Each structure stands twice: as structure tokens, then as C-alpha cells.
Amino acid sequence: MNLISSIVTLSLIYATPIIVTALGGIYSERSGVVNIALEGIMMVGAFVAAAFTPLNEAALGAWTPWIAILLGSLAGGLFSLIHAFASVDLRSNQVISGTALNMLAAGFTIYMCQIIFNMQRTQTFNRGFVKSNVPVFSQIPIIGDLFFKRMYYTFYLAIALVLITAFILKRTRFGLRLKACGEHPSAVDSVGISVRKMRYIGVLISGLLAGLSGGIMVLTQATQFTAGSIHGVGFISLAALIFGRWNAFGVLGAGIFFGFSQIFSIFSRDIPFLSKVPTEIFSALPYILTILAMLLFSRKSVGPKAAGEPYDVSKR
């Protein structure tokens, strides 16, 4: 039971950034912009959060990580505007623009570490997020053990974001218009809604969420930011987005699945018949599973029809 509950808890902790980033991906892709820069945006968010924390934790105390992820989120949003500008206004190839931003983020974050901390990483921090038991809920038998003990509050934040996103897409005017932009932009244009504005908002929200997620990731899973801090989680989120069929709850499920596959290597050592398998195999597991999952769903998963295509107003 102990092993199971710690596997579940840790899976959810590792799932949190995947879920949040993939939610961001929903907004961007539903508006019609493919965002493979999620990885880079996470890096920016993680760097900002991780750089802010050691410099301010003495003054701000327990509030530090919350302010840090907020700043990370803002930085991510700002960074994503480059992608919006390139793909919406300049009609760049969205995959190429995203690739450029991923490289830019990798270079820029470490460059700034060198400038600020004089090394290729941020200074270690003490006040990351702390695991806690949720009052009342943690007393519930079994469920309390699985979901409410030794958990980061950021996980519940992710759940809240899932619910909010599902509600926005299903019930609101904004959601209806956003989805329409990703399916048939000229139809949206013809009823007098600005596709440009909707896509900017979509990309911006994806940047805010991916930045937030990067902050959460570094403040729950590390003690400093390095070049390897995000190690492909942004790309895994992209896979979770596809796996979850561009839906909030789908993304939640896929995120937990990939979170589990990430922590599998840690627990494999405690499971006798797996302990002999080299760790590299487990490290590669999430990526292998992603490919398998994509193959499994390849026929069924269809994303927003117009995603990836610049909308050319002059060609309508």
C-alpha cells in the first residue's frame, strides 16, 4: 500500500507540469497555431522562477515560490508573443518558428545564468514548494493517502486549470470562437470576429500556462535551473495534447499517464525483476510510450483542421 500510494502521489507530482503545459497547448492549437515552442517557453518560465527564488526567498519567505511561478508565467507569456507575431502576423512556418524559440530559450536562459550567477545554472534555492497534507481530505481512508498526503498544492492548481479550461471550451463565447478559429478561420472572419486577435490570445494563454508550468516544475522537482531542467517535458506535453485529443480531460488523463511513465524508473529499483534493467531504458520509456500511443491513436486523433496554417486575409 505504501509503495502504491507513493507511486500514485509521485506520478501526480510529475504529471502536474505536463498537464499545465498541455492545457496551454490546447489554447494555442485550438486557435489554429501549432506551438512546439512549449519546451522553450517552459525553460523561460523555469529559469525566471528559479532565478527569482534564491534572490528573494530571504525577504519573501513562504510566498516566494508562488510569486516565482507567477513571474515565470508572465515571462512565458511574453516569450510566446514572439511566436504569435511570427506565425500570425508574419505567416512564418509555425514548426520552424517554434524550433527557433526552443533554441533561443535554451541559449538565452543559460546566457542569463552566466550573466547573473556567473555559472551555467542558477544558484540553488531553499524555498521551493513543500509537500503538505491537505487538511480534512487527507484523513479520508485510501483516497486521502493517494491524493491528499505529501502532495504539492500545485497539483490542485493544475486540476483547477483543467476544470476551468473544460468550462471555457464548452460553455463560453470565447471558447466557441477559439475553437472556430482552429477549424475554419475564414468562417470566423466572415462573421466579423478577428482571427488575428483570437490567435494572439490563444498563443498568449499557451505561453502563460507553459511558463507557469516551467516554474512549477523547477520549484517542485529541482533545487536549481540547469540546461537539463526541462529535459523534453514540453515535448511530452505536446504528445499529451495529441494523446488527450485536444480536450481538457483528455489532457488530464494523458498527463497522469506520462507522469507515471516518468517516475517508473525510480520505482523499478524496488521491484526485483526490474532492478536489473539498465536505467537508460527507463529514462527512454516515456518517449517510447509516446510513440506507441501516437501509433495507437493515429487513425482516430484528428486535431483542429486549420492548426499550422497561417490565415491569409487577402486570400479569402
Add this chain to the structure above:
Amino acid sequence: MYKKRSHLTLSFIAILLSFLVASIVMILSGISPKGFFVSLIRTMTGMNLQAIGKEGFFNARYFGEFIQITLPIILTGLSVGFAFRTGLFNIGAEGQVIIGSFGAVAVGILFKLPLVLHVPLAIMAAMLLGALWGWIPGILKAKFGVHEVVITIMMNYMALYLGNFLIKALPGSDNQKTVTLHASSLLHSDFLRKLTGNSRLHWGFIAVILAIIVYHFILEKTTFGYELRAVGHNRDAAEYAGIKVPSRIAYSMAIAGAFAGLAGAMLSLGTFDYGRVLSTFENYGFDGIAVALLGGNSALGIFFSGLLFGGLKSSQTLMQASGIPLEIAMIVSALIILFVAMSYGIDKVLDALGSRREKKHESH
């Protein structure tokens, strides 16, 4: 897309803009861009502009190192460019380099052969494994329609871990590297080393020249290349013409992988003489994306843009020595990709500026 300005013009604009933005970044963070440019020029020409007329003005070693570092970058550029011409985005060159590199290392360690056989065999192994690592996403794309971008990204990470596992599994390896390869499998050249002030320049440059020629030949001169280009521009029309589109996609990715695999061989048989356990990506594949884009996916374009990115990469040592964070080179690369991607918009902006100037002339 209707373009008035040539790709060449827009490429130069992209390069200039990138250097401009990077300079601004350096100035804002309190670093003089001068050192950056001096390092870059010294790396690419061997000439130290700060020591004109003095001793140590010219150092052939820098030039040799520059070429040596450029070789794999041109090859990954060919890899990405080849796939681009078939309408595929090979983000997986990174992984194909790693797996190819392992192939060369394995042959270099496990076999003991005369030089004339050993070098070609090691290179072949690298190309074959690289081709395999490219073919997998190609065939998955062709048969199941899954997007090659996501698959190749995932396969990069798989290659990183699998490569490390395999390197460590070779006889005699420790946690960082393998034993030294048999000398008969290496591309090292005492002649070239002496010529270039003891740089690591090696015979691999011949393979790279051949690769550039082969790239051009396949795409422009053969029916197979015609088919690949037709698939790249319009899959439906290619199918209509009776071209077997899925097989062409798989072949194209395999050939792209072979170019990247050859880049891996350059690293393990030329630059180093052992296989390495990698802690993270070395970005050869990502540099390849930049090289192909800037070079407009043509053989000659890739050669020249490869030189530029090779220069950026190899100047990092000098930059670090003069107190410039070496990541600035990566920032420049990223900016070049970004500005090339934006070239449609840049073209439009230049049009608008041009017409405003015309109007001003008219009003005066």
C-alpha cells in the same frame, strides 16, 4: 508564395538582423560585442584582428579547428535539407547523429581490419544506423500518418538514452567513454594536423565534399530525386502521377538519416577517437535545421551556411576565453532560424518601407 526578393537577399538580411539583435542583447547585459566578432573572425580565418602586424596574427590551428567542427554541421544540414525537399521536417538529425556515431564506434572497437577496409566499414555502419533511425519515423509517417515532427523529437531522446546504454555496453567502456578505437578505423591525418598548426582537422572533409555532390546529384539529376521533389511540393499530385508516395517518404527520411549518421562518424572517427556518453544533446541536429533553412535546402547554400554555423560553434572556445558566455552563439543560431522563418514578413516590411520612400520622393 510570391517572392520578389531572392532567398539569398533575405538570408543575408536574416544574418544581419540576428547579429544586430545579439549585439543588443550583449550590450544590455554589459558585454562588449566587439569580443564576439573578433572571436568569430579569428576562428573562421585564423586571423586575430587585435594583433594586426604583431606576432600571433595568424594561427592556422583556428582555421583547421573551424573546418573540423563545420564538417558534421554541413552534414546535418544536408540531412535536414534532404527531408525538407520531400516536404518532411527532420528534427531527428540530432538522434541520428548519436546513433550513427555509435555505429562507427562499435565497428572501430569490435573489429580489427586493415585501414582500407576498416574506415569505410565504420563509416558505412554509421550511415546505415543513421538511416535506420531516420527510416523509422519515415515509415511510421508513411504507414500510419503520424506527424514526423513529434516522432523525431521523441526519437532524439530515445537515441540519447539508447546511445549511452550501448556505448557503456561496449567492452572496456567506463561511465564517460569507450576505449580508444583501433587506429585503422580513424580518419586522423598527421599531414593535415601539421598543415594546420596541430588542429584536429581530418580526412573526413573528403566524405563531406562527396556528400554535397551526392545530395545535388540525387535531387536534381535522377528520376528518384524528381519523385522526391514532387512528393515534397504536392503529395496528391505525386500520387496522381503514379509515384509511390509512402515509399518515397520512408526512403527520403532514411537518406536524411544516412547524412546525419555520417556526421556521427565524423565526430567519433575524426574529432575524437573514442565513443562518448552524453549528458545532454550537442545540438548538431538543431544546427542542421538552421543550416538547411538558411541555405535554402540547396547543396551549395547548405555548404556556405554550414560554414557560418560551424564558425559560430567553433568560436565558442575563444569567446569563453574572453569572458563572453558561449551561449551567445546559440542565440545567434536561433535568431537566424527565426528571421529566416519570418522572411515573408520581412519582405513585406521592406516593400512597405520602399513604397513610403517612393512616396516621399514624389512629394518633394
Add this chain to the structure above:
Amino acid sequence: MEQYVVEMRGITKRFPGIIANDQVTLQLKKGEIHALLGENGAGKSTLMSVLFGFYQPEEGEIYVRGEKVEIKSPNVAHELGIGMVHQHFQLIDTFTVVENIILGDEPGGALVDYAKARQEVIDLSQQYGLNVNPDAKIEDISVGMQQRVEILKVLYRKADIIILDEPTAVLTPQEIDELIGIMKNFAAEGKSVILITHKLKEIMAVADRVSVLRQGKYIGTVDVASSSEEQLAEMMVGRKVSFAVEKGPANPGEDVLVIKDLWVKDQRGIDALEGLNLHLRRGEILGIAGVDGNGQQELVEAITGLRKVESGQILLSGEDIVSHPIRSRMEGGIAYIPEDRQRRGLVMDFRLDENLALKTYNKEPLSHGFLLDHEAIKEKAKEIIGLFDVRSSEGTETIVRNMSGGNQQKAIIGREVDLDPLVMIASQPTRGLDVGAIEYIHKRLIELRDDQKAVLLVSFELDEIMSVSDRINVIYHGRITGDVKPEETTTQELGLMMSGSKEGPLV
């Protein structure tokens, strides 16, 4: 000036390289049905896009109900009560009918009041007799119903100036009659209708007045009652047009293409051909008449090998080719002018000579072994260009994207005819072309026939089918429901067969 509800004066709109509208005038009276006539590319759509706020004109003024207005976006058009039913439906496949109708004008605030929206749609559809299922997704409903949804979108926005852009292109003759009734209802209610079309018969049947555009220029406005089809045609084309296609009697030979009990599924896995039978003889043009979406596309793709056949036989000169790959069917004598020339027929970013080699690049003399012979490719291209009068700015070097639609189509026809085929599949070969190009293509098809080739002509234009074919097969729900001769049938009879209400004789 109060007599016009819309007046566009001296509208000029330029695009790089062309003047789409040159000093165009349009005056729309309240309560009239006003046709806007012109060939493809005459500038009708551009003019309407200006009125609808998609484009801003370089010159000219627009008055709506006597007041000068600037229509900077579709929003302004909506506020002025101008609505447009687009030719290419602006509908989102994965949304429901209600969602599509309310998009951009949703009841409720930030939260959409779907119950209210649904009720409004139901009320509106009853008021105008536009039968739709409010909860169905667009991808699941018929083309006719999709058009009703487009009309409801306009009515939902309370438009009283309604633009209909080529609305009959996708409808059966009976559905066209219904639509005409709906338009007359609108006019009776005091709404004003602009009908964009190039079909003279429809104008005669429904419009009060007609304005004609030609090559971007305004030619004139006439009362339909005091005019004739011939007069309108001359205004539209700029010369006397004979609608009769000149051809001698057919002299058909033996069967070359025989299809037996063919079953084929469409993209979504639904049966598109349900046991189709037909036969095609040497020296005849067989026209396939039918409303879009009754299996024409699947039939053509099954014959050419682009689509998998579930069961049945396709016999080419007696040999079953169902399992043959595309290329061997080509080599067996099937040529194909595809319905979508830009998507299927051409590699738009290739040069003209490369495009003309698309089907023969791998054969002597264009290549030797695996080596391309660029000189031979150029020579071959020059030959086809000369024979088929393909015009382009830079000859063989021209990037095909920069060529006109008519010349792109000529290039395809030249390439396909050059294959010297047994069977020519021509799928909507004249779509989107002007009268000159259409005449040219009809002439070429008849020449092929006279040369004892077999021609299968698929078209949604009944007039084309009637005038070019030697024999007509009607396709409905994936089966041939009638086999008739053009001189022995009428448009009305074909229409009934096309909508499944009547079955014709089968030979």
C-alpha cells in the same frame, strides 16, 4: 437618391498585377432581385467582397439607404443589414447547426445561452420554411441543408440586403426551384437580393434586373423582362456566343471500359459506390450527370487507382485492373484530367516543363535509366506547349503557380492527350474557367472522341453534360440510375433522376 437601398459608384479595386474592379457601378433597389452576371474572373466576387467589408476599394463610394458609408469590416456590413451567403460555405464541420448560426453573435454574455439560441434558430427556420436539424453537426448533413444553414446565418443577423454567391452550383434542378421560391419570398417581404451567377437561365427565371461585369469593367444594367439570354450572353462575353457545341454524330465502337458491381467507400468509411455498373465505348463521350457527393469523385478515383475498391470489377479492354497500381493503369491507357487541377493535377511550385513531364519523366526519352534528361524534358514541353497553345510568361521555365487557370488546364489536357490514351477521364474539366477556355476544352474532348478514344465526362453542370455528351448516365447514391441520350431527354427529367425521384431506362 432614396430609391436605391445600395449604391456602389465608381468602385476600383486593384491587386498586384490586375485591376479586379475598374470603375464599377451597382444600384440595388429595395425589394428587388438583382443579378450580378459575369464570367469567372470578371470581378463579381471582388465587388461583393468590397460590399461585405472584406476588401477596401482604392476608389469609389458606397451608399447604403442613401447614406455614404465606409465598410471597413464584415462587422460594419452586418450593422448595415448586409448579409452574404458564400459560395464556399463558411461553416465549421465539427460544430452543430446552432453553433454555426450564432457564431459571432451569440445570445447571452460571456456565457452562451444555448437554449435561447436553439429556440431562435427553430423559430427562424419555421418562419422562412428553411428546414434544418438544429442539433446536427455540419459534417453529417446534406449540401442542401448546409446552404439553408448559411441562409439562416444571414437571417439570424437580421439582414435585409442579402448577397447570394453562386448559390445553385451544388443543387439539383428541383432544389434550385425551391431556392428561387425562397428568394422571391425575401423580395416580397421587402428584402433586397443580389444574386451572383454566370447562369443565364436562372437570371431569366428569378431576377428583376441584371448588372453585367466583364474583365473587371462595368458593362451595363438591364431589365430582365426586356432582355434575352442571347443579349445577356453577348454582354457577358463581349461577342456573339453560340451555346451549341459543334460536333458531328458519334460513331461508337466496342466497349473499352466496363465496370461491374463496383463497391467503394468514401473518406469516412461509408459506402459511396453501391454496386455501380457502367460501360464506355470507343468513340463516344459518356457524361456522368449528378449532384455533387453522389459518388462521382469515388468513381473517378476507383478507375484511376487513387482509391481502394471494396469489391467489383473494372475491366479495361477486358482485363480487370481493380488491383493494379496507379502507374500500370496509366500505362494501360487511362488518362485523367482531375477535378482539382491545383491539388491533384499540377505541382504548383514546379516549372511548366517539369509538370508536363509528370507522367512520363521515368520513360525514354525523358530519362535514361535513373538519370533525367533535362534537355529532352524541355523539348517535350515545347512540343506540348505549341500543340495545345499553353501560354505563360517564361515558357518552359514558368512556375505553374504564376499561370492563369485556363492555361494550367490546357497544360494538363496537353499532357494527358499526349499520353495517347484509350480512355480519357475528364472530371469537371471546365470548372472555374471562362467561356473561351470552356469552348476550347469541349472542342478537344470532341476531337478525342472523333479520334476513336473513349471519354468519360463528369460534370455538375447539366448544360455541359447535355451539350457535350453522346450518352448520359445519371449517378445517384453511388449507382447509375439512368442511361439516356441527350437528344431524347430534358433537363427536368435528368433532374428528377439526379434527385432519385425517378429511375431512367438502363442499357
